[in-house]
Ligand SMILES: Nc1ncnc2c1ncn2[C@@H]1O[C@H](COP(=O)(O)OP(=O)(O)OP(=O)(O)O)[C@@H](O)[C@H]1O
């Protein structure tokens with residue numbers, strides 16, 4: 001018994017706490033630096049950069065349900081498109097043209113779509129879940145197509161003209177305001193999601209991904225928790241959709257498509273799941289690479305993108321960010 | 337004293353194999369029961385049935401007089417019925433500290449919070465530290481579970497059940513896989529439990545059983561063949577025949 005008493009006097013590891021805070025602040029600084037570099041390096045391409053940031057919000061929202069909760073989905077563009085249409089319809093049909101209000105409307109639209117699609121998708125598991133998610137995005141797509149009075153159908157919803165932000169910063173032809181707005185939204189979303197994933201609720205989600213039976217044995221509701229995450233995820237995706245509607249001033253059916261859902265999932269896998277950083281890295285590299293290769297080689301770009309993806313999945317299965325972390329760890333381990 | 341936990345005529349068959357046959361058990365607050373039986377007797381299945389992880393073919397489970405037979409595992413835990421797993425079920429990527437903090441916050445209704453950090457909650461951290469100390473896990477509190485020894489994972493499995501402050505605690509072979517040198521920790525943790533808690537422990541280590549239990553239930557081929565005092569269990573002819581065999585003989589000879 002004496003042995004038990006002595007070992008229990010061990011020290012608490014106080015160093016564990018400031019560590020993640022420091023790392024998150026560093027991450028934030030890197031995001032802002034990259035955003036600034038993008039602005040100065042590609043002043044004529046701000047529209048593309050803004051589009052990348054909108055999709056980044058979609059990919060972040062997929063990371064919430066797939067990376068943190070283990071839910072497989074190929075239908076997440078339903079939430080993105082719902083946000084885009086909600087804010088677009090609010091602007092065109094209801095005169096809500098304040099960009100901040102449009103974002104709020106988009107987030108709510110995405111959250112509502114999150115409840116609806118979550119309620120359907122979470123009934124299945126594994127392959128059934130995947131099939132349900134595909135069915136959901138097709139239904140959303142079809143609904144938007146049929147409700148052409150509001151959505152413009154296959155012609156798309158045009159005529160969105162957002163007011164200046166705070167009544168001061170008007171959306172300009174070069175897309176500078178839109179880009180600044182997009183960076184601000186992504187940074188805010190990133191900070192909020194960082195907090196959420198570290199919260200008690202975030203821990204519960206990680207637990208569900210690793211062992212739902214254990215979570216039930218702790219007295220927590222698996223379905224309720226996942227649905228809540230779907231709503232949060234929907235709000236993030238909806239924000240991305242609203243950003244897209246505001247910056248391009250049109251909403252098309254492609255924002256609600258299976259193709260976008262699948263591509264966004266590919267971006268997440270490319271970057272690495274479950275870290276939020278991976279989602280950002282995956283989106284930026286995929287969309288930048290796609291743009292670059294399609295311009296450089298218009299005939300074979302799809303082949304090249306496909307080959308790159310196969311290479312990443314085979315040689316870096318944890319994604320770009322996960323692999324970079326592993327390499328950094330190994331490097332540090334050798335350095336000691 | 338009214339019973340906290342009643343199982344009435346529980347039956348379960350897998351295919352043609354009857355794994356639980358007309359099992360009835362009543363437990364009162366403060367009971368210390370050992371459930372023993374040979375491998376494959378249906379002990380784990382019994383725990384799965386009463387906790388809602390498996391549906392019985394027939395029979396009833398009551399908690400504090402309420403029929404919970406139709407409820408899933410989650411509401412049963414919330415009513416105070418907590419189990420541990422024979423084969424450890426933990427989150428490989430989380431630390432012991434995170435496991436216990438999550439359990440404490442779940443018990444106190446705080447896992448819905450989307451902001452805040454468990455390390456900022458003083459009461460949670462104090463309770464976690466206490467549990468870690470009791471089971472001798474404080475020196476690995478911030479290590480990932482995937483990186484700690486299996487014996488330590490077994491101790492965490494028990495700590496996790498205790499963190500939920502149950503009214504009825506079902507422990508499925510808590511000492512299996514724990515090094516001999518660490519079993520005193522389990523016994524100390526059990527000895528420190530509230531006296532009004534009802535505990536049912538499944539265990540193959542008969543020394544532990546005899547030190548812990550004031551009542552022993554023997555399950556063989558899914559049916560209860562003995563329910564009585566530890567003194568009587570070794571003398572029971574059916575038990576000897578079904579299970580204890582040489583061990584009972586050794587013990588009565590000693
Ligand atoms: N899900 C299942 N499907 C089919 N058969 C099962 C299932 N679970 C358990 N069994 C069978 O039921 C019987 C009882 O198993 P159980 O795990 O309850 O035994 P046990 O008493 O806990 O044994 P041990 O001491 O080895 O842990 C065994 O024959 C087992 O093979």
Ligand SMILES: [Mg+2]
Nearest residue numbers: 379380381422
């Ligand atoms: Mg068993």
